[in-house]
Amino acid sequence: MVIFDTVTKKYKESITALEDVSFRIDPGEFCFVVGPSGAGKSTIMKLLIREEVPTSGSIFFNEIEVPKLNRRLLPAYRQKLGIVFQDIKLLDTKTLEENIAFALEILDKSQKEIKDTTDYLLDLVGLRERKELFPQELSGGEQQRGAIARALANKPDLFIADEPTGNLDSQNAMQIMDILNRINKNGTTVMVISHDLNLIDGSKNRTINIRDGRLNSDTNPKEVNIPNKQEEEKKVEKKIDSVEKKEVEISKDFDELSKSLKEKLKKFAIKTPEVLLNITNSDLKSMGLSKKENSELASYVKNYLNNNKNE
Ligand code: ADP
Numbered sequence: 001m002v003i004f005d006t007v008t009k010k011y012k013e014s015i016t017a018l019e020d021v022s023f024r025i026d027p028g029e030f031c032f033v034v035g036p037s038g039a040g041k042s043t044i045m046k047l048l049i050r051e052e053v054p055t056s057g058s059i060f061f062n063e064i065e066v067p068k069l070n071r072r073l074l075p076a077y078r079q080k081l082g083i084v085f086q087d088i089k090l091l092d093t094k095t096l097e098e099n100i101a102f103a104l105e106i107l108d109k110s111q112k113e114i115k116d117t118t119d120y121l122l123d124l125v126g127l128r129e130r131k132e133l134f135p136q137e138l139s140g141g142e143q144q145r146g147a148i149a150r151a152l153a154n155k156p157d158l159f160i161a162d163e164p165t166g167n168l169d170s171q172n173a174m175q176i177m178d179i180l181n182r183i184n185k186n187g188t189t190v191m192v193i194s195h196d197l198n199l200i201d202g203s204k205n206r207t208i209n210i211r212d213g214r215l216n217s218d219t220n221p222k223e224v225n226i227p228n229k230q231e232e233e234k235k236v237e238k239k240i241d242s243v244e245k246k247e248v249e250i251s252k253d254f255d256e257l258s259k260s261l262k263e264k265l266k267k268f269a270i271k272t273p274e275v276l277l278n279i280t281n282s283d284l285k286s287m288g289l290s291k292k293e294n295s296e297l298a299s300y301v302k303n304y305l306n307n308n309k310n311e
Contacts, residue, residue: 001157002189018044018054020057030205031192032206039195041210045083076306096146097118121152124149125149127142144172159180160191161193163194164192268283
């Protein structure tokens with residue numbers, strides 16, 4: 001699900017936050033990323049959510065080569081990730097319930113689905129009784145649990161928590177860890193970033209240790225093979241092939257698109273939505289889409305990502 005292949009990130013020539021870091025996280029795993037403050041842990045997260053791009057190396061999330069992701073696709077991409085930061089960002093002007101529902105409204109869900117999912121998530125984090133309270137009326141631990149519920153509203157493939165127990169006492173921290181373990185048991189891949197070694201004390205979960213920007217140890221190391229790179233090359237070959245032959249079968253997933261847009265996808269051998277997710281700005285330019293086709297494509301991708309969360 002997540003591949004870091006010899007990733008180096010320099011913020012400036014003098015600041016190397018990560019150096020040659022490689023790891024692979026498979027679907028369904030629960031993985032801690034630990035290390036002292038300044039080790040480079042948050043940089044891993046920032047690279048994964050494409051807030052930053054690596055100086056060298058490659059990063060994949062599912063089939064998507066994250067640094068190459070088109071900017072316009074970022075919001076849709078990030079909806080596949082559930083993200084919780086230490087400084088909780090529930091909206092002050094909305095109740096807890098409204099905060100969670102809001103995350104679903106943005107996704108254009110039906111009223112019934114919003115209500116059902118919100119209730120389910122409130123139960124999951126044990127806050128149904130407190131749903132009508134505003135964030136400032138909740139304790140730190142409750143706010144953090146609320147933030148987790150909200151981040152789960154998208155049914156993310158990967159849940160990333162950066163210092164999720166940062167300001168909490170040990171009892172509240174245990175509650176949070178218990179919820180994260182349950183989320184994982186329900187099938188979501190979980191990545192917890194923390195400097196707090198007490199958190200992993202006694203845990204059987206995989207632990208990746210980062211120190212001075214390098215991968216210091218990994219309790220369950222996995223080979224980092226990047227078949228996708230070869231795939232990429234194959235795609236380019238196919239693209240060249242098809243432009244020459246101008247005869248390509250494209251996926252039924254594209255049936256709903258306008259004829260003119262389908263023709264262009266065909267011409268550039270974009271046969272499946274997965275290929276679409278990997279194309280760059282310059283690819284898009286070379287396709288010569290009209291404004292209308294551009295926005296049709298953008299909203300198609302958004303819907304596509306939304307509808308395929310659990311696959
Ligand atoms: P951690 O999360 O383990 O505390 P970070 O990934 O935040 O570590 O930081 C790793 C290193 O990169 C630190 O030396 C930090 O000062 C530096 N760093 C992080 N973000 C930036 C930035 N935006 N600009 C410059 N340096 C940064």
